[in-house]
Amino acid sequence: MSATSDTPAPxxxxxxxRRKRVNRLMEVLASLAAGVAVAVLxxxxxxxxxxxxxxxxxxxxxxxxxxxxxxxGGIADSIVGTxxxxxxxxxxxxxxxxxxxxHASEFAPPRVSYAVRFALDIxxxxxxxxxxxxxxxxxxxxxxxxGYSGSIALAIxxxxxxxxxxxxxxxxxxxxxxxxxxxxGIARWRMVIRIVVPSAxxxxxxxxxxxxARVAGETAPLLFTSSIVSNNxxxxxxxxxxxxxxTIFTLSESSSPADHTRAWGAALVLIVAVLxxxxxxxxxxxRSRRKLRG
Amino acid sequence: xxxxAPSVGPPRRTFATVxxxxxxxxxxxxxxxxxxxxxxxxxxxxxxxxYKVFDGSSQAFNTFGLGFVTAxxxxxxxxxFGAASFIYGTVxxxxxxxxxxxxxxxxxxxxxxxxxxxxxxxxxxxxxxxLAAIPSxxxxxxxxxxxxxxxxxxxxxxxHSVLGWIPLFGGTPSPFGLLPAxxxxxIMATPIISAVTREVFETVPGDLxxxxxxxxxxxxxxxRMVILPYSRSGIVGATILGLARALGExxxxxxxxxSAVSIHASLFEPADTLASRVASQFQGxxxxxxxxxxxxxxxxxxxxxxxxxxxxxxxxxxxxPAGVMN
Numbered sequence: 001m002s003a004t005s006d007t008p009a010p011x012x013x014x015x016x017x018r019r020k021r022v023n024r025l026m027e028v029l030a031s032l033a034a035g036v037a038v039a040v041l042x043x044x045x046x047x048x049x050x051x052x053x054x055x056x057x058x059x060x061x062x063x064x065x066x067x068x069x070x071x072x073g074g075i076a077d078s079i080v081g082t083x084x085x086x087x088x089x090x091x092x093x094x095x096x097x098x099x100x101x102x103h104a105s106e107f108a109p110p111r112v113s114y115a116v117r118f119a120l121d122i123x124x125x126x127x128x129x130x131x132x133x134x135x136x137x138x139x140x141x142x143x144x145x146x147g148y149s150g151s152i153a154l155a156i157x158x159x160x161x162x163x164x165x166x167x168x169x170x171x172x173x174x175x176x177x178x179x180x181x182x183x184x185g186i187a188r189w190r191m192v193i194r195i196v197v198p199s200a201x202x203x204x205x206x207x208x209x210x211x212x213a214r215v216a217g218e219t220a221p222l223l224f225t226s227s228i229v230s231n232n233x234x235x236x237x238x239x240x241x242x243x244x245x246x247t248i249f250t251l252s253e254s255s256s257p258a259d260h261t262r263a264w265g266a267a268l269v270l271i272v273a274v275l276x277x278x279x280x281x282x283x284x285x286x287r288s289r290r291k292l293r294g
Numbered sequence: 295x296x297x298x299a300p301s302v303g304p305p306r307r308t309f310a311t312v313x314x315x316x317x318x319x320x321x322x323x324x325x326x327x328x329x330x331x332x333x334x335x336x337x338x339x340x341x342x343x344x345y346k347v348f349d350g351s352s353q354a355f356n357t358f359g360l361g362f363v364t365a366x367x368x369x370x371x372x373x374x375f376g377a378a379s380f381i382y383g384t385v386x387x388x389x390x391x392x393x394x395x396x397x398x399x400x401x402x403x404x405x406x407x408x409x410x411x412x413x414x415x416x417x418x419x420x421x422x423x424x425l426a427a428i429p430s431x432x433x434x435x436x437x438x439x440x441x442x443x444x445x446x447x448x449x450x451x452x453x454h455s456v457l458g459w460i461p462l463f464g465g466t467p468s469p470f471g472l473l474p475a476x477x478x479x480x481i482m483a484t485p486i487i488s489a490v491t492r493e494v495f496e497t498v499p500g501d502l503x504x505x506x507x508x509x510x511x512x513x514x515x516x517x518r519m520v521i522l523p524y525s526r527s528g529i530v531g532a533t534i535l536g537l538a539r540a541l542g543e544x545x546x547x548x549x550x551x552x553s554a555v556s557i558h559a560s561l562f563e564p565a566d567t568l569a570s571r572v573a574s575q576f577q578g579x580x581x582x583x584x585x586x587x588x589x590x591x592x593x594x595x596x597x598x599x600x601x602x603x604x605x606x607x608x609x610x611x612x613x614x615p616a617g618v619m620n
Contacts, residue, residue, distance in 0.1 A: 023512035030409055033401030034418050037488070040481055041425045044436050099332030107326050108333065116333045123340050125603030126596065127542025129569050130347060133576065133592050137346040156339060163336065187318035189325040217429025219545045224576055245431045245545075252435045252549055260439055267432045278427040282420065 045271065052268025055261045061269070065231045075266050077233045081147070081241035082270075085226065086216050088151035088237050093158035094208050098197075101166025101204075105173070106192055117167065124160035129220040131156050136224040147237030150226030157221055158211040165207025169200045169288065202288035206281050213277035217270060219245035244270045347596055350589030353582060362590055368555040368571075370580055375587035377568070377594055382557045384567040384595070387472055387547065388540040391479035395540075396533045398480075399487035404517060406488075407495040419492070426485035434549030437478045442469035442550060445477075450562055465560030470552025472561040475570075478546045483536035490535060490610065494528030495521055531610030538602045542595065544569035568595040 059074050066073025100120070104113040135153040143149070173196050181191040197204070215221075222243050229242040244266050251263035354362065358375065365376020406419050450467030457463040498521050506516040522529075544567075552564025553574050566574075568591045579585040 019512050019515065023514040026514040026517070027409060030401040030405040033398050034405040034410070034422075036398065037402055037425060037484060038418060038421050041421055041428075043440075044425075044428060044433060044481075047436055047440055048432060096332045096335055099329045100336055102325070103329035103333045107329055112333070116336055119337045119340050121607055122600060122603065123336065123343075125538055125542075125599055126340070126343065127544065127569055127599050129542070129544035129573050130592050130596050130599075131343070133350070133572065133589065134343045134346050136576075137350050137589070138342070156343075159336065159339070187322055189318070189321040192325060213427060217427075217431065219429070219431045220573060223545075223573060227577070245429055248431045248435055249545060249549070252431070252438055263435055267435055270429060271432055274427055274429060275424060278424060279420075282423070 045275075048264060048267045048271050051261070051264035052266075052271075055265025056268060060262075060265050064233060067231075073262075075244065075247055075262070075269070077229070077231060077242040078244045078247040078266065079269065080233050080235060081226075081229070082216060082243045082245075084147055084235060084237055084241055085151050085154060085222070085243055086212055088148065089154035089158055089215055090208065090212055092152065092155035093162050093211060096155075097159055097162030097166050097207070097211075098204065100163040101170045102192060102197070104167040105170035106188075106196070113167070117164070120160040120163050123156070124164070127220075128157055128218055129223070132221040132224050135221070140225055145224075145226055145228050145240040147226055147234075147239060147241040150222045150241065150243070151237060153221035153225050154215040154218060157218055158215045161211040161214055162207050165210065166204055169203030169207070170196060172203070173200050200288070202284050206284040206288060209277055209281040209284065213274050213281060216277065217245055217274050219249050222246050223249075344596065347589060347593050351586055351593045353586035354590040355586075357583060358587075358590075362587070363594065366555070366557055370584050373581060373583050375584065375590075377591055379555050379557050380566050380568045380571050380591060381594065383472065383475075383551070383565040384541060384569070384598075386561075387475045387479055387551070387565075387567055388537055390472075390476045390561070391483055391540045392533060392537050394476070394480045395483040395487055395536055396529075399484050399532070399536070400491055400529060402484070402488040403491035403495050404521070406492050408513065408517065408521075422485050422488055425481070426489070430482060430543060430546040431549075433478055433481055434546035437474055437546060437550040438469075441477060442474050445469065445474055454562075461559035462561050465558065465562040467562050468552070468564065470550060470564045472551065472563065472565050474550040475547045475565075475567070476561065478550055479540040479543060482543060482546065483540050486539050487532045487536035490532035491525070491529055494525040494532065494610075497528075498524045527609050527612065531606045531608075534602055534606035534609065538599055538606060541602060542569055542599050544573040548573045568592075568598075 059072060061074055061079065062076050063072070063074035064077050065075065100116060104116065108116070131153050135149050135156070139146075139149045139152065177195055177199060178191060181195050182188070186194075223246065226240045226243065227246050229240050234241060248263050248266045248270065251259045251266065254260070354375065358365065362376050363381070364378050365374075366378040367374045367376045368379070369375070402422060406415055406422075410418060446467045446469040450463075450473065453463045454465075454467060502520050502524065503516055506520045511519060547567055548570040551566055551570055553566050553570070554564035555566065556563065558565065572588050572591055572595075576585070576588050579588060
């Protein structure tokens with residue numbers, strides 16, 4: 001970010017040509033590395049696009065999976081299931097994450113908020129397959145698979161993302177705003193809800209959208225909590241719900257080319273959704289930074 | 295904000311202000327308690343998670359003890375279980391993935407902070423971050439259908455013919471195995487390492503860089519003598535964060551690794567990692583001992599992942615100015 005990084009290296013009069021050659025080589029290698037990363041992204045997204053587009057049509061999006069051995073059929077059940085799972089997970093993780101952020105910026109002494117931050121960092125480092133195992137042991141053993149169990153597992157994956165970004169953006173709200181409000185005699189909780197939270201709104205939304213983009217593509221937390229499903233479209237989270245990532249996973253393990261085609265179609269639907277979410281989160285993020293930092 | 299402006303003049307005890315005061319008496323402690331409870335939830339979840347995973351593995355722990363960690367066996371028929379081959383698979387796949395991803399990521403970060411023109415910097419930076427957003431199941435799907443055949447038919451035979459004398463590249467090429475898992479993990483770790491490394495590079499003070507240029511250093515010499523030493527601990531921390539990501543990945547690895555219980559020197563052979571064994575076997579586990587053994591594998595993975603994560607965060611936080619890694 002520093003302006004100096006743009007300054008070109010000064011002309012080296014009489015520098016040995018070996019030093020110049022090494023410098024040139026390293027510059028080329030670094031550029032190549034960036035090229036490789038972009039190429040891999042293009043390769044993966046391009047393949048999904050090319051192979052997926054041939055699988056997608058209106059029926060694919062609106063019909064349920066065909067019975068074994070029958071051609072056609074779609075992934076409507078998985079699309080609806082993913083919508084419900086992500087919706088319930090967000091309904092759990094977003095309010096709790098926001099409250100954690102408020103706790104850190106308005107109430108908690110520094111040591112407490114450090115401890116909570118540490119707990120969140122640890123939670124973010126838990127492999128998501130273990131989150132799935134945890135919810136299996138906690139809920140599925142007793143109550144069986146359900147959309148709620150899957151959503152809770154997703155909410156645990158989402159919580160550190162939402163809460164850490166809430167802590168960060170609420171911490172950026174200038175104290176002068178809080179002091180002005182308190183000086184006018186407003187109660188603290190009204191100050192938080194009417195002034196602090198709204199002025200950080202776009203940053204808070206960014207965190208939530210990033211969390212949603214992350215869990216929409218998660219397979220592992222759902223594998224044991226919401227995966228044994230009928231082929232019907234279900235809006236009821238009390239039953240196990242199908243989801244796009246689990247469907248892709250199951251289809252990718254199959255050996256039939258028709259299943260692979262369907263997997264590519266489902267992958268295209270998922271990747272478009274996730275990339276749209278990520279890109280909009282990024283542009284929101286930049287806008288909120290500009291607003292808060294002036 | 296205008297909605298919150300109080301009325302001007304001496305406060306009048308109208309019905310509205312009395313009610314407002316009464317609501318405030320509940321609202322103030324109410325919000326504080328709710329916010330505190332939410333923070334407690336975060337702490338409780340992580341403790342409960344650890345308890346459940348260890349509790350679930352107690353039967354296997356009582357049966358096999360610590361010998362489980364070194365036993366290279368997974369036999370549901372005779373109920374003999376051990377973790378050694380999965381620990382080996384986890385360590386080898388993550389190690390080689392990081393060996394590839396770390397230099398690549400450092401080079402990307404250098405390109406983005408020192409070389410790229412402003413406009414390209416934004417575009418390429420965005421693209422690298424989008425790579426991190428691609429769901430792992432899609433990378434795995436691409437890995438099975440596109441990458442694995444290419445590896446089996448072209449890259450592995452080539453590596454075998456040139457470097458076959460190294461045991462790593464011995465054995466027969468196959469579509470499933472450690473090598474595709476390594477490449478998949480490289481793809482997943484690179485965006486993380488390069489994003490953190492880039493932020494660390496951006497904290498290098500401009501006057502240090504200018505001083506190096508003023509002494510007649512070339513750009514590479516400046517990188518080698520200023521940027522890299524200055525950000526050393528940040529780079530190490532970023533690399534360990536990438537390692538944590540690779541260690542815990544279950545889905546994409548399950549799709550390409552081939553699920554085999556064996557310890558081979560060859561990277562071409564099918565294998566399994568802790569996470570991928572849990573992902574592929576948990577649903578079909580037939581006995582309580584097998585389920586408990588899978589919990590035991592999860593417990594081992596949890597301990598490894600947590601240690602690696604905490605170490606990474608401590609290194610990054612201590613080695614860099616405040617702000618990065620918040």
